[in-house]
Amino acid sequence: MKKVENLEEIDLLSLSFIRNNHDVKHFFKAQGLESVKDFLEIPLESVLASNKRYSYEGIKDKIRGIYDLINYKFLDIQMPVTVKLNSKLTYNSKRENFEFQDVTLERLGFSTTEKYLIERYIKSNYKVNDQETTLIDILKNFLLFIKRNNKTSLSVTLEEKITMYLNAYLVEKSNVEKNALNIELQILRSNIDNLYNRRESLNHEISKYQNNVKISQFKDLDKEIKNR
Amino acid sequence: MEKDKEKLELKEEMQKVIDKLKFDILEKEKLLDKLTNKMETEN
Numbered sequence: 001m002k003k004v005e006n007l008e009e010i011d012l013l014s015l016s017f018i019r020n021n022h023d024v025k026h027f028f029k030a031q032g033l034e035s036v037k038d039f040l041e042i043p044l045e046s047v048l049a050s051n052k053r054y055s056y057e058g059i060k061d062k063i064r065g066i067y068d069l070i071n072y073k074f075l076d077i078q079m080p081v082t083v084k085l086n087s088k089l090t091y092n093s094k095r096e097n098f099e100f101q102d103v104t105l106e107r108l109g110f111s112t113t114e115k116y117l118i119e120r121y122i123k124s125n126y127k128v129n130d131q132e133t134t135l136i137d138i139l140k141n142f143l144l145f146i147k148r149n150n151k152t153s154l155s156v157t158l159e160e161k162i163t164m165y166l167n168a169y170l171v172e173k174s175n176v177e178k179n180a181l182n183i184e185l186q187i188l189r190s191n192i193d194n195l196y197n198r199r200e201s202l203n204h205e206i207s208k209y210q211n212n213v214k215i216s217q218f219k220d221l222d223k224e225i226k227n228r
Numbered sequence: 229m230e231k232d233k234e235k236l237e238l239k240e241e242m243q244k245v246i247d248k249l250k251f252d253i254l255e256k257e258k259l260l261d262k263l264t265n266k267m268e269t270e271n
């Protein structure tokens with residue numbers, strides 16, 4: 001875990017990836033949250049549940065997304081939503097809109113404007129039958145797109161947010177692969193042990209039979225000698 | 229990264245050991261079959 005000192009000195013609303021999130025900023029102000037330390041100390045889910053003004057799921061999801069980003073940036077805590085970055089792009093024909101199977105852009109902490117830009121990018125670059133495209137692929141391409149274009153404060157905050165998600169995803173993927181490799185090695189060791197035991201058992205059986213053959217041959221020879 | 233590379237090399241070596249053991253076992257099973265047949269014939 002990262003050692004971060006002085007979280008109480010870091011102004012929550014000045015964080016670049018919160019700057020464009022107006023409803024999230026209003027929430028923080030209403031809760032009297034000024035520093036990153038304040039925010040990390042609140043029992044998030046109970047505050048979200050009790051707060052009637054911020055009751056709709058979109059804002060709750062945005063705040064959860066910002067919470068993940070702050071934990072990741074300052075405390076090095078892996079984001080629980082990284083696994084959902086593999087969510088596939090789908091088309092909702094009723095709403096005539098692109099969506100992702102298991103996650104929303106709000107849940108990733110994107111502001112309304114940021115969400116609108118991403119959705120516009122998807123509409124311009126992806127088709128209704130692009131069923132195998134994942135959220136992580138779209139974010140990677142979108143990041144390249146905003147890096148190539150003129151930078152505004154909006155694109156800078158978007159860039160930082162998406163980069164954090166991509167880095168978190170790569171770390172998570174690498175951990176999963178390492179675990180998978182460790183498990184594979186354990187299975188291979190177990191297979192080797194079993195095969196050694198099987199080979200030893202066969203060696204023992206073969207020795208028994210070979211001894212029996214020798215004894216039998218000895219008996220035959222002995223009989224022959226006696227009969228001479 | 230270095231540790232991962234070592235693990236992948238170890239995985240490859242272990243796979244070779246397994247293949248060799250399987251081959252040995254197959255040969256020994258054939259030999260055992262021959263010996264048991266021989267014993268049965270002689271008896």
